[in-house]
Amino acid sequence: MGVDEEHRELVRTSVRQALLRSPDDLAAALDRFGWSDLLADDEALAFTTLFEEQGSLALDTAALDLAALVTVSAGTEGSVIWPLVVNGSEVGTDGRVDVEGIALRGELAGRVFVPAGDALHEVAPSRLDAVPVGGMARDLPWRRVHVQGRSVAAHGSWPEVQRRTWLALASELTGLSQRMLDVAVEQASTRRQFGRPIGAYQAVRHRLAEAYSDVVGSRALVAAAWSDGRPRSASWAKAVAGLAHDAVAKHALQVCGAIGFDDEHELPGLVRRGYALDALVGASRAEAARMGTCLLEGQHLRSVSGF
């Protein structure tokens, strides 16, 4: 193991411990192991590790809100209303905002932040509707929120928050895919039918090899997007991770068989969480269609950073 790999492994272990010990007070737990130093030192490693680990543990924490608030230096407490589309709404006259989206932390007791125009705005709500999301997020505390109010402060740059959010979501989706793959490999290795482990059948083996390819492709694109720093690369990374999650989920569900549809099993939760995350800040297929339109209109798209 090289120095780099040892360092990465150490970071991974620390992040995992913080996530497992204090999922409800993540900011404090991350602070204890020196998260802010890591963030300043190697932002890509900090983000990638935190969100991939959160994905592989299928934990629902304040990490995404925390990352956004830290990015714009707005403290560590508060809820962000995450839009379902790329780029949010505009700021109206007199600083009025009217935003719909998803709040990940359930009850909106503290400060509320919304993307509007080029900034993340802290809002004094005049009206705030919040209902449980349900569906693929039925086991999560997420709320569908409609907030109207006045901006009391504009924090940082929304495009910069959005870029990091895409990368965070891409890593979390990759973590979920990795975990689904691990679950399916375990099932294929131990479940026996017709006198042998089902993982000895080529149809099963090849599905899992496909799934592995999706996982590593999605992880590699996250790394490339961090190194080139362009917003567009980050949105591609999230889209690829979403498409990979979709593909891996289907392979895992097929390989695991009936047990994978039993909600007592780990798999259905991993599948649902991925589809829920994919819907945030622009879904994968919408991003694919957007890029397809660019290409068909003859735009010169630049690939992610070079060799």
Place this chain on the structure above:
Amino acid sequence: MSATVASVPLDVDAYRSALRAWLATNAATLEQPPPTTHEQHMRQGLERSRALWQVGWKRAGWPELVGGLGGGARLRATFYDEVCRAGIDLPETDSSIEVVGPAMIEFGPDLAARYFPRYLAGEEIWGQGFSEPDAGSDLASLRTRAVPDGEDVVVDGQKLWTSHGHLAERMVVLVRTGSTESRHRGLGALLVDTDGTGVTRRPLTFASGGQQMCETFFDAVRVPADRFVGAPDQGWQVAMYMLQYERSMYAAQRQAHLALRLRQLGAYLARTGHDAAASEAVGTAWLQVQAVRARAIESVRRLDAGEVVGPEASADKVLLSRAEQSVYEALRHLDGASFAFEPSAEQWRAGWWYSRASSILGGAGEIQRSIVADRVLGLPREAG
């Protein structure tokens, strides 16, 4: 052409900027009319290779031993990437140059110094004589034999579906040097001149219409024994070494080509207004190309650092074939009847056929998946 060998920087970032700037003013000099035959397509590629070699850009990343300027794999990947980015397609020979070259330099530096520069510089075409009538994916069952006789070996047998083999000056032929039972242990990689006595070639028409490959009969062909790449029993090692490049540098080249094709798609179809399904298919293909690219960046950096690319690179081949097929399937659906009939669609039809073959050549998709299942995921062995 303005640049000289002396002005090629070997720092990757500086090289990229300098090459990009050069291409911005000189790419037009590399443009050629659409070829009408496969042979013309190959010859045009050689012309581009010669131009880019003479001006110095193509020498970066190759050791001085073979006429290069030194530096590593990242420079070569950057070369392919930038050439395609400038709208110039890569010469067909570049893919096997990358597969054959590094292995020959590693295992047979003397041989590489003597012969490889002509291939690299666009003076010659080489073929890879691997497949046989009874040895495709199961390469270790090949039967073409090389028997020592004095200073020479005598080669007898048959190779099949060798890309550009009928146009090639030389072939790297995988031959049996041990007993048939020795499987992969008794193999050698031999550089054979195709104008030798006893070599008979028959061009084969590829499904897309052009004569793109051949079958070759070796009838008591005498080849000097110093033409083995490495030792006479190192063929399998040589072939496995080649596969690292086949699955990484080749992916680096192809992703650049596919991105180029997707950028040409809009102009080719020249339509306004697209339904969502069309946009989604094209955009999905683009995203798949980006994932291949990201993996290729990692693999090429590992090769550049002198590390070995292991069995996990088979996943890159899975991703690459999928991306190839998505690009050309999207085009085929969008282009409708033109794709089926129009002469102007020729290069797209040829690309479509190649994309279907991309999950066969260099190890079929099924082999790649089995390698991942066995050696990366550690799944139970397949029932025999």
